Amino acid sequence: MSSLRQRYQFSVKPQEALLILITMFWGGTFLAVQYAVTLSDPFFFVGLRFATAALAVGLLSVKSLCGLTRLELKAGVSIGIAIALGYSLQTWGLQTIPSSKSAFITAMYVPLVPLLQWLCLGRMPGLMSWIGVALAFIGLVFLAGPDGNLLQMGQGEIITLIGAVAIAAEIILISAWAGKVDIKRVTVVQLATASLVSFMMMAPAGERVPPFSTGLLVVALGLGIFSAIIQVTMNWAQRSVSPTRATVIYTGEPVWAGIFGRMAGERLPAIALLGGACIVLGVLVSELKLKKKPASEQAVEQSEG
Numbered sequence: 001m002s003s004l005r006q007r008y009q010f011s012v013k014p015q016e017a018l019l020i021l022i023t024m025f026w027g028g029t030f031l032a033v034q035y036a037v038t039l040s041d042p043f044f045f046v047g048l049r050f051a052t053a054a055l056a057v058g059l060l061s062v063k064s065l066c067g068l069t070r071l072e073l074k075a076g077v078s079i080g081i082a083i084a085l086g087y088s089l090q091t092w093g094l095q096t097i098p099s100s101k102s103a104f105i106t107a108m109y110v111p112l113v114p115l116l117q118w119l120c121l122g123r124m125p126g127l128m129s130w131i132g133v134a135l136a137f138i139g140l141v142f143l144a145g146p147d148g149n150l151l152q153m154g155q156g157e158i159i160t161l162i163g164a165v166a167i168a169a170e171i172i173l174i175s176a177w178a179g180k181v182d183i184k185r186v187t188v189v190q191l192a193t194a195s196l197v198s199f200m201m202m203a204p205a206g207e208r209v210p211p212f213s214t215g216l217l218v219v220a221l222g223l224g225i226f227s228a229i230i231q232v233t234m235n236w237a238q239r240s241v242s243p244t245r246a247t248v249i250y251t252g253e254p255v256w257a258g259i260f261g262r263m264a265g266e267r268l269p270a271i272a273l274l275g276g277a278c279i280v281l282g283v284l285v286s287e288l289k290l291k292k293k294p295a296s297e298q299a300v301e302q303s304e305g
Helices: 002-008 014-036 042-059 070-093 097-106 109-121 127-143 155-177 185-200 214-237 243-250 252-263 269-288 295-304
Strands: none
Touching: 014 070, 014 097, 014 214, 014 243, 014 252, 042 070, 042 185, 042 214, 070 097, 070 155, 070 185, 097 155, 097 252, 097 269, 109 127, 109 269, 127 214, 127 269, 185 214, 243 252, 252 269
16 A cells, blocks of 8 residues: 555646646636627637737736747747637537536547647557547547437537547647747737637628627626636646646546536436546546556565565
């Protein structure tokens, strides 16, 4: 038992504690977004949300913006496009599916990360990653509906799943540039890009600017400021927190969303809850790594045996 405790030491860094905190609040934003899409079309809302976020971070980073480099501009634009696609599609999907279901499908981005790394960077996923993907896929089948037929998934589920792919790309891009760029400058660029891309998508999607609504303004401003805090925290924390540990922490998002959804009166079928549990389990399993015991430890166990 003592050897087990020595091998697995559980400690939480301040950066990880902050990620845990924002993940908890992040789970609660699904309900807020679901309310917002009753007042506005998705692309306009996401554009307004991230315009507020970009303005909030920009006002705090006016002096440092003068030193913006080409690498930071490239990083910010790339991450911003991924953010715009991920959040816009997620918001679009929330028009037709419950917030709890949206959160669980969105969590698919975690096991998708190693698959994207394989396809884009040539890094073959390990055994645990493949098991995690399989569990998450089974969970998605359960979430698809009573018949569990992926071919009959509704529009909301499909759109949300595509959004999860975009969020997986965002995580990879943030990790790729973390430590190489200035946090504030990149955050302003990515938030401004996300806002601009979302507004540009309004015309192709046939959206119009909705009539003024106090409720919409309050939600957009609140989520905009919170989005700014999330992006700054993610960019700062992932300098010292590995992508593996970060994604495990983000696993709590659908769990908190499910809790808040339950409190708001949402009642997912038992099969859908089982599917959500499989996705969360798949997320956790995909981040486990099989490690060989050191030769010295193996020798001690053999001598004791």
